[in-house]
Amino acid sequence: MSREQVVELIPALRAFARILCPQPENADDLVQETLIKAIANLNQYTEGTRLKSWLFTIMRNTFNTRYRKREREVIGLPPDSTNTLVTQPDQEWSARAKEVYSALMRLPDQYREILVLIVIQGESYEDAAVICDCAVGTVKSRLNRARQRLREELGEAVED
Amino acid sequence: MSDALRPMTENELHAYADGQMAADDVSRVEAWLTAHPEDAARIAAWRIQNEAIRDMFGPYAKTLPEDAARLKTPPRNPLLARLPLRAPAAVMLFALGTATGLALPSLLGSPATATPIFEQASDAYRIYAREVRHPVEVWAGEKDHLVAWLGKRLGERVVAPDLTASGYTLVGGRLVPVDGVAGALLMYEDKSGKRLTLLLGRTPKKNETAFQFASSGAVETLYWMDNGLAYAVSGEVSRQALRSIADECYRQFQPA
Numbered sequence: 001m002s003r004e005q006v007v008e009l010i011p012a013l014r015a016f017a018r019i020l021c022p023q024p025e026n027a028d029d030l031v032q033e034t035l036i037k038a039i040a041n042l043n044q045y046t047e048g049t050r051l052k053s054w055l056f057t058i059m060r061n062t063f064n065t066r067y068r069k070r071e072r073e074v075i076g077l078p079p080d081s082t083n084t085l086v087t088q089p090d091q092e093w094s095a096r097a098k099e100v101y102s103a104l105m106r107l108p109d110q111y112r113e114i115l116v117l118i119v120i121q122g123e124s125y126e127d128a129a130v131i132c133d134c135a136v137g138t139v140k141s142r143l144n145r146a147r148q149r150l151r152e153e154l155g156e157a158v159e160d
Numbered sequence: 161m162s163d164a165l166r167p168m169t170e171n172e173l174h175a176y177a178d179g180q181m182a183a184d185d186v187s188r189v190e191a192w193l194t195a196h197p198e199d200a201a202r203i204a205a206w207r208i209q210n211e212a213i214r215d216m217f218g219p220y221a222k223t224l225p226e227d228a229a230r231l232k233t234p235p236r237n238p239l240l241a242r243l244p245l246r247a248p249a250a251v252m253l254f255a256l257g258t259a260t261g262l263a264l265p266s267l268l269g270s271p272a273t274a275t276p277i278f279e280q281a282s283d284a285y286r287i288y289a290r291e292v293r294h295p296v297e298v299w300a301g302e303k304d305h306l307v308a309w310l311g312k313r314l315g316e317r318v319v320a321p322d323l324t325a326s327g328y329t330l331v332g333g334r335l336v337p338v339d340g341v342a343g344a345l346l347m348y349e350d351k352s353g354k355r356l357t358l359l360l361g362r363t364p365k366k367n368e369t370a371f372q373f374a375s376s377g378a379v380e381t382l383y384w385m386d387n388g389l390a391y392a393v394s395g396e397v398s399r400q401a402l403r404s405i406a407d408e409c410y411r412q413f414q415p416a
Contacts, residue, residue: 007228015221035230066279100212118178119210120217125180140171147174147206156205 006038009052012121016056019116020063022105033066034059053127056117060131103153111146114139168192173199177206278374278381280338281359281392284345285379288334289355289395296332296347306333310344314362316389320346321358321412326405328356338362338390356395358409363390371406373399382406386413 013034017027037058038045045054104112110132117123117131118139125143129136168176168189175181176189193200288295298306303320311318313335320330328348336345338361346358369385382402383392391413393406 003231006231010227010230011221011223015217018217018220032230039231066276097212097216100209101216104213104216115213116217118180119213120221125175140174143174143178144170147209150209151205 003039005051006035006055009055010035012052013055013059015120016059016116017063019112019120020059030059030063033062037062050127052121053123053131056121056123056131060113099154100150103150106153107146107149110142111149114142115146115150118143168196168199173203174206177203177210275339276374277338277359277361277385277390277392278372278383279376280343280361281357281381281383281394282374282376282379284336284359285355285357285381285394288345288347289357295355297334299332300330302332303330310335310360313342314344314360314389316360316362317415318344318360319413321409323348323356323405323408326401326408327351328405331355354395354397356393356397356405359390359392359394361390363388371403371410373402384410386410389413 010031013031014027017030017034018024021027021030034055038055041058045051104115107115113132114128117128118125123131125136125139129139132139134142172181172185172189176186181189193203298309300306300320307318307320310333320333323329327350329350331347331349333344333346336343336359338359341362343359343361346360347355348358349355363385365385366388367385368387371382371384374381374383378396379394380397380399380402381392381394382399382405383390384406385391391406391409393402393409395402395405397405
């Protein structure tokens with residue numbers, strides 16, 4: 001693995017970090033910490049496996065051990081607090097995008113994470129299972145429920 | 161029933177929507193969808209969802225000019241500063257760190273790499289404050305010896321602040337690892353037995369920071385850095401109480 005390959009994946013890490021940490025500063029810290037850990041643990045990377053999935057795994061573990069509490073703390077603040085602003089949708093988004101964002105943020109973490117890994121990052125179900133430390137069957141059922149919940153949250157008719 | 165007519169499972173439909181289906185199976189799904197417009201409509205709805213999600217988060221996946229520099233965290237140790245921090249060099253630093261007993265994060269000196277001081281502090285509180293018989297290594301009865309010993313190990317002057325005005329008396333202290341090197345943990349308790357800990361560790365930079373709070377479960381920590389040392393007061397008390405205790409510590413740590 002070369003440094004250049006890792007640098008090329010920084011944009012993907014940045015997008016994943018934003019899902020895990022809606023606060024931009026935390027997302028940026030998470031990217032940095034993931035990069036440092038990846039470099040420090042290069043010897044644990046298996047050549048031939050997907051570097052992106054490996055980096056996502058490091059990011060997710062880092063998030064779970066370090067950032068989850070921080071994010072919760074801010075999200076849990078009273079609505080009049082300025083900190084809640086950071087979880088609001090991007091001003092430039094369309095009305096529809098804002099609705100989807102709000103609906104996505106109301107999903108349980110595991111559902112949102114699976115949707116993002118598969119839909120945005122194009123991870124295979126198998127790689128998503130490794131990243132999320134769960135069975136492939138769990139990935140599939142979470143994805144299924146995530147989509148159903150998202151449609152419900154968006155007020156779309158769901159017959160299944 | 162022939163395979164072509166076997167009902168599609170939910171998982172197969174999702175895999176199709178995500179483009180994760182084996183090529184051989186795709187035509188089978190497509191045949192099914194032609195005959196089952198309700199499933200075709202669901203897949204269309206998922207794909208619209210997919211697009212909406214991609215449109216939202218896609219823009220975050222941008223390349224920034226400083227990306228290449230992000231892997232180069234400047235080392236603070238002057239000896240190591242001369243080494244180029246390429247990936248193999250980082251591995252070497254790691255090996256060197258292991259050999260010398262220093263953690264890589266300390267060598268790299270980035271606050272993002274090490275377990276942050278507030279986490280080390282809340283962990284230490286959780287481990288030691290609940291100890292009944294052995295909360296400390298050296299008891300307050302030997303306070304002079306305690307501060308001299310810890311000061312020697314840290315290489316910095318250590319003071320055990322007097323917190324009696326806040327209702328806390330010194331229980332004692334112990335040597336603990338902080339960022340991979342010797343640090344000190346002082347413990348206090350009030351009349352009801354409620355305890356506080358004060359963690360002191362060396363920092364690579366002699367900078368000064370503001371007081372910052374961090375919560376970990378019921379444990380609140382207030383931490384700051386000043387003149388080569390990091391300080392963190394932890395306890396299951398209100399932030400207001402912690403703040404006044406930290407003010408008291410800060411005042412007493414200032415050189416006379």
